[in-house]
Amino acid sequence: MSDPILGMRFGVLFLAGGVVPNPLDIRFQKVSGLSAEVETESISEGGQNLYTQRLPKGVKYGNLVLTRGMVIGSPLNLEFNATLSLFKFATSTVMVTLLAEDMAPLAAWLFLKAYPVKWSTSELSASEPSLVIDTMELAYTRMQVLRI
Helix, strand or coil, X not given: CCXXXXXXXXXXXXXXXXXXXXXXXXXXXXXXXXXXXXEEEEECCCCCCCCCEEEEEEEEECCEEEEEECCCCCHHHHHHHHHHHHCCCCCEEEEEEEECCCCCEEEEEEEEEEEEEEEEECCCCCCCCCCCEEEEEEECCEEEEEEC
């Protein structure tokens, strides 16, 4: 019997233009949005009142959400800033890799043609010391699940 897989060791790589990922931009506190859903369309048949046919229509993806402590000097921040302030979009492939205890890859998710759609920073409060957290959301055209 194998041990349960823990989701606490992972890496995020932005693969754009053959450039080696910046070490500042591979570490994240949390990743969410690893999901895909088949949209269906209900079709009623004439005379059939007990059920409807549900036919597949397409695949729908949510946003990939990445959370990390605020980082100064990050090329990824520059990309997000260019997108959200200049409306200049440069897509990239993003790979999220789940790692075993010995840091060997267990699984991966590949997000194709990803681009930023939202960037938010946590609340600033003078009453309590807390980390400043950036949350980045990316839309993408397709997700490929890789089981290693």
